[in-house]
Amino acid sequence: MISSESELHVEELEALLRDQGFHRVAFLSTNGLPRRLAEHPQISVLGQGTFLIAALSCYPREQDDASAPGDPHALIAPFARRNYYGEAVSRLKTVVRILCRDHGLSKQALRIFCNSRLPEKPLARLSGLGSFGKNTLILIPGLGSLFVIAGLFLPFPVTGITDYPRPSGDLPPTGPDVRFDLCGSCRACQDICPVGALPEAGRLDEKRCLQALCTETVPFSEAFRRAWGFRFYGCQSCQEVCPHNRALSLETQTNLGVLGPSLSLKRLLSLSFLELKEVVRRSALDRSWIPPRTLLRNALVAAGNRRDQVLLNFVARHRSSDDELVREAAEWAVQRIECGHD
Ligand code: SF4
Numbered sequence: 149m150i151s152s153e154s155e156l157h158v159e160e161l162e163a164l165l166r167d168q169g170f171h172r173v174a175f176l177s178t179n180g181l182p183r184r185l186a187e188h189p190q191i192s193v194l195g196q197g198t199f200l201i202a203a204l205s206c207y208p209r210e211q212d213d214a215s216a217p218g219d220p221h222a223l224i225a226p227f228a229r230r231n232y233y234g235e236a237v238s239r240l241k242t243v244v245r246i247l248c249r250d251h252g253l254s255k256q257a258l259r260i261f262c263n264s265r266l267p268e269k270p271l272a273r274l275s276g277l278g279s280f281g282k283n284t285l286i287l288i289p290g291l292g293s294l295f296v297i298a299g300l301f302l303p304f305p306v307t308g309i310t311d312y313p314r315p316s317g318d319l320p321p322t323g324p325d326v327r328f329d330l331c332g333s334c335r336a337c338q339d340i341c342p343v344g345a346l347p348e349a350g351r352l353d354e355k356r357c358l359q360a361l362c363t364e365t366v367p368f369s370e371a372f373r374r375a376w377g378f379r380f381y382g383c384q385s386c387q388e389v390c391p392h393n394r395a396l397s398l399e400t401q402t403n404l405g406v407l408g409p410s411l412s413l414k415r416l417l418s419l420s421f422l423e424l425k426e427v428v429r430r431s432a433l434d435r436s437w438i439p440p441r442t443l444l445r446n447a448l449v450a451a452g453n454r455r456d457q458v459l460l461n462f463v464a465r466h467r468s469s470d471d472e473l474v475r476e477a478a479e480w481a482v483q484r485i486e487c488g489h490d
Pocket residue numbers: 283340341342343344345346352356357358359360383384385386387
């Protein structure tokens with residue numbers, strides 16, 4: 149039963165989310181959606197109501213590569229080093245419990261979303277949570293692009309929503325017609341992308357993007373294998389160069405799904421598919437759309453690019469794999485390590 153939804157004010161909701169450690173919060177009424185979003189199948193099915201959209205920092209104050217002499221590692225992008233998505237959902241569940249307790253709301257009526265099929269980035273942009281960067285990610289002053297988006301859909305209006313985005317709060321004034329308003333003349337992300345996946349400002353070529361290729365089950369081309377570098381999961385190049393990601397300080401403490409900045413290639417290449425799945429269990433990589441065979445392929449390509457003789461036997465054992473994706477990557481990696489030069 150929804151007994152006191154009309155009493156809900158955005159300031160109360162914002163305070164609840166801030167109490168749970170979310171670093172930024174914004175709101176959006178379905179009344180304010182442009183037609184292309186209102187007709188989005190994942191949105192139209194929700195009906196009328198209010199999106200509460202929040203950002204949780206995934207900035208890590210740690211080294212990016214824990215390799216040691218004789219133990220080269222494969223690298224993990226910051227957003228996947230801990231399960232920030234799971235952490236955000238857990239915190240939102242607490243918010244839902246409080247709302248149900250204090251306002252008599254029905255738990256079933258409130259929809260949590262995080263890394264979902266909703267168009268979360270356009271919703272974040274429209275709500276004023278942040279602005280689009282030319283690398284197609286949302287930028288928020290003070291968080292850069294190093295955060296996860298999570299939120300709640302409330303199937304009713306809340307009061308005070310017209311005050312958002314705040315004109316003089318953490319965010320600059322924004323409007324749906326302003327694009328790349330935090331980028332100015334910068335194009336560092338486009339210039340640094342190792343595979344030219346940002347041919348125009350705000351246009352990502354997913355067929356080229358290394359982030360998208362992490363879970364792709366077709367073999368990488370030679371050029372993409374070399375561009376892959378030491379990655380295990382995630383590509384961060386277009387975020388590393390972004391001026392908005394410098395001098396960040398807001399962090400999120402979580403023990404959920406801790407993988408760390410990198411994983412030992414000797415260890416990764418000693419694992420079966422099942423064992424690899426166990427290593428990433430409950431982490432950000434524990435997703436149905438991330439097959440272990442693609443993770444093993446990623447590790448093999450990273451090992452090939454490490455070109456460290458210490459990895460040769462670990463790579464070579466996969467030349468006889470039953471999985472063609474793995475076998476082919478192992479063959480390439482062995483040749484690359486044995487060759488020893490470009
Ligand atoms: S994630 Fe990597 S490959 Fe994709 S656009 Fe950014 S730099 Fe390019």
